[in-house]
Amino acid sequence: MAAETLARVRAAFDSLAPTRLAGSWDNVGLIAESPVAHDRSGVFLAVDLSPAVADELLARDDIAVAVVYHPVIFAATKSLTLAKPLQASILRCIAQGISIYCPHTCLDVIDGGINDWLIGGLSLAWEDGTPDADARAAAASGAGSTAIQMVDDPRNSREGAGRFLDVDCTWGAMIQRVKAHLDLPHVQVAPARGVSADSRVTSVAVCAGSGGSVLAGTKADVWVTGELGHHEVLAANAAGISVILTNHTNTERGYIRSVLPKQLGDLLPGHAIVVSQADADPLTTA
Numbered sequence: 707m708a709a710e711t712l713a714r715v716r717a718a719f720d721s722l723a724p725t726r727l728a729g730s731w732d733n734v735g736l737i738a739e740s741p742v743a744h745d746r747s748g749v750f751l752a753v754d755l756s757p758a759v760a761d762e763l764l765a766r767d768d769i770a771v772a773v774v775y776h777p778v779i780f781a782a783t784k785s786l787t788l789a790k791p792l793q794a795s796i797l798r799c800i801a802q803g804i805s806i807y808c809p810h811t812c813l814d815v816i817d818g819g820i821n822d823w824l825i826g827g828l829s830l831a832w833e834d835g836t837p838d839a840d841a842r843a844a845a846a847s848g849a850g851s852t853a854i855q856m857v858d859d860p861r862n863s864r865e866g867a868g869r870f871l872d873v874d875c876t877w878g879a880m881i882q883r884v885k886a887h888l889d890l891p892h893v894q895v896a897p898a899r900g901v902s903a904d905s906r907v908t909s910v911a912v913c914a915g916s917g918g919s920v921l922a923g924t925k926a927d928v929w930v931t932g933e934l935g936h937h938e939v940l941a942a943n944a945a946g947i948s949v950i951l952t953n954h955t956n957t958e959r960g961y962i963r964s965v966l967p968k969q970l971g972d973l974l975p976g977h978a979i980v981v982s983q984a985d986a987d988p989l990t991t992a
Contacts, residue, residue, distance in 0.1 A: 707745040711770040712805050718973035723812035727857050732811045733777040738796050742803035746770045752982035753955045753962055760795035762984040769804055777808040815857050817864040820914045822848025823961040825869040827887030833879045846965055854924055868913040868920040878903035880928055884950050892991050896939050896949040914957040932957040955987045
């Protein structure tokens with residue numbers, strides 16, 4: 707059952723977000739394959755394999771495959787040892803019969819992926835009250851937005867990094883939309899010179915995670931991303947672009963928790979899809 711479950715998960719991602727769509731610099735797909743045979747068939751979802759997430763995962767007795775959004779091995783690695791906590795989490799999973807699949811940028815660029823979910827929520831008027839579940843589900847498609855950087859050989863015209871959308875709200879309202887959509891009490895903001903809470907916003911560009919390279923050169927009233935370098939923020943402001951930063955994984959976690967389970971559930975009938983409760987952004991406000 708373990709090998710069969712892994713094969714089904716790989717086939718599901720080949721359909722939903724194939725590895726060929728990943729950035730050339732990325733490390734995606736099956737990262738760690740366990741040789742341990744067992745009869746478990748559950749699929750576990752998380753943004754990162756932190757020690758807390760690993761403890762949660764390994765405390766379960768029903769998981770065969772962990773889908774971890776960020777690559778658990780990214781930089782050049784010459785060894786895997788228990789002395790390094792993040793590597794120890796990988797080794798513990800393998801020993802317990804859990805394989806690890808990492809989709810990362812493949813999920814960013816697809817039609818109906820993370821960036822569509824991210825920008826779709828900003829199209830809703832949260833400042834007028836919480837949109838109902840049907841409206842939020844419909845917005846997750848990112849309807850009306852366009853990709854900023856197309857992938858090579860896209861399957862359709864919407865496969866690409868980042869999203870751009872025409873909107874009509876104020877700067878203050880856009881901040882509230884970001885906070886409400888991502889369920890955050892605080893965000894970092896860098897308004898362009900002369901921008902106030904009542905200034906009109908007619909366009910927004912988003913990139914999940916770290917958006918500097920994708921958003922560079924994109925003319926919009928507002929950029930929304932997880933993180934930017936200091937000089938990237940200064941350059942955006944100098945170009946008349948206001949910036950909203952949420953911390954890296956806060957642009958991704960809502961999709962992993964609310965959209966991906968349904969997408970994988972449709973592709974993996976009969977397999978329990980379990981969402982991590984321990985997964986959280988490592989940065990908080992003190």
